[in-house]
Amino acid sequence: MTAWLDTIVQGVLLGGLYALFAMGQSLIFGVMRLTNTAHGDFIILAAFGAFSLALALGLPPAAAPWIAMGVLLPIAFAAGYGLQRFVLNGTLGKDPLPSLVVTFGLAIVIQNVLQEVYSADPRSIDSGGLNIASVEIGGGLAVGTLPLLIFGVAVVMAVAMQWLFGRTALGRAFRAVSDDRDAAELMGLDHRHVYALATGIAFALVAIAGTLHGMKTTVSPSDGPALLLYAFEAVIIGGMGSFYGTFAGGVILGVTQAIGFRIDPGWGIWAGHVVFLAMLLFRPSGLFPKTR
């Protein structure tokens, strides 16, 4: 019994990580229908950025990653805004191919630039022992402090994004350009600016995800594509435009994988893919679709 409880708990925490990866993707996908195939590479880029900032700050490792994350947020927002405004907006249209090709190209550029700058060595952000700390939750179960923290951050992100989408003028603008761009334009919204704001916020989320990922494990320049798949699956399972959905998608993916791993370590990833495919087959719009 404890073994299965442990599996579920670890799976939920793993799901928190996937949800964290997926939030930025969910926003970009939900607002612009843009499949950002470089999403995983942006997470790795953010992790390397935080790594360099944490080193440059020269603070004790217990504080450095958090301050680095804080410094990284506005940089990421500005980068996201600029990228969308000046590059990606030009690729949007009826044909999904140009944006796919451009982000795919960006992925290759990011990987190679990172390798040129940082070499192929794996790096990790020193969190002063936080990554190996754990909390006893009774019954012989222990959960890692950092995974718990990542889960908490994912929850806060989901709630905050849902609030932003549902309750603010900016969120209304996001939904408006998503539902009917031309009508929104008639109402005085500049879709290019709204899109750029969405990507800016998505990149801020990516910066948080990247920093936490860099603290949790090692990152090397070619790790990005492996992260993209889970983020994408979480978004699809959850349904477009809903951040609770994305969060739920991540957790479903995490728990399914953990149960699969427990049955046989070769089955975990496969079990996750099966759930994803089943979802595409029986509920193609996802669990909680908000936009179409």
Place this chain on the structure above:
Amino acid sequence: MSNPSFQRRRALIQAGGIAAGAAALGMPNLVFADVKEIKIGFVSPQTGPLAPFGEADKFTIEQMNKLFGGGLDLGGKRVPVRIIQKDSQSNPNRAGEVANDLILKDKVHLMLVSSTPETANPVSDACELNEIPCISTVVPWQPWFFGRKGDPAKGFTWTYHIFWGLEDVIANFLAGWNSVPTNKKVGGLFPNDGDGNAWGDKERGFPGPLSKEGYSLTDPGRFQNMNNDFSAQIAAFKKDNVEIVTGVVIPPDAKTFLTQAKQQGFKPKVVTLGKALLFPAAIEALGDLGDGLTTEVWWSPSHPFTSSLTKQSAKALADSYEGATKKQWTQPIGFAHALFEVAVDALKRAKDPGDAASLRDAVAATNLKTVVGDVKWGGGGPFKNVSKTPLVLGQWVKGTKNKYDLVIVNNSQAPAIPAGGKMKLM
């Protein structure tokens, strides 16, 4: 685009042309006089997840280019030598593609290839097919030989390999574990890739020898690389009271496993991993988790060997690498260097270095003391295509100059290589 039957035909036409030319001229020396330049192809992963293996290659090739600056004395004549380097991008398909380019477009005389089955196997296959001599390294010989469907009775005709085998890894790991007190319960982390499947294989891998030596093995099963969760493995190891963890994993997986083990209260006494713990940067990225981890050592500055090309000792070679790159030495340095030692030696001994068969015969007849040990095919190796190099066991300990140093802690399998300390429990 790359139609294999077309390539084969072209290679046949070329080979036929060379043979006809040789026959017409009667004497191989005359053909030799026609060789204006010797071209050596070199394939290794420069980018992608396997790139740490190829990091030392740039240094080695620069060193060789300096050495070959004025050409080589081949049969009393100075012949310029050009190294053409190609990146496999850590992708087996790409590796095969660049190998074909090197053979068919650049018309290299000799192929050198290094680092993991994903690089060495497709390149070796391309050379075997196109009848170009090829020397490969930095792959245990089983994945190289059996991974290419080699027939032990026949072997290969054009491709030759320098490295150790799984039997050496197993012997070293066991020797290390036998030297410390444990409950002899081992947990295995074998991913679903070329290495993981070979290490976990019931017949050729770890399970057999472990049970012979009285060790029990908990193998939860193959998993995907870049795994984000090792809770299942940790739970299985805890349940079986495992004290020794072994396997062959990639660096991010090693970090995820070690981190989660710590979080979930699993404290093995010994962690001996292949692949993940080879490179100092990977150990540094582990932080405090890196202290006391053990791994196989194929080459180190304390290996008592000398380069036949530069007369540098292993120590001097590592020092010149550290001086040139400002980075800590890594194990592939020695093997990248040794590939060129064997290449130059074979070129010098070949009756006609411009002729593939003649050069292949010279490669096959190699008997050379290199910076990684003796290279001699058909001697100590299991097949005529494999020349084995010695292997020892090392442990990462906190260093003085570097964050972590790799100290040789068990040399029972190769006593000529001095040990620098005794293996300690974590």
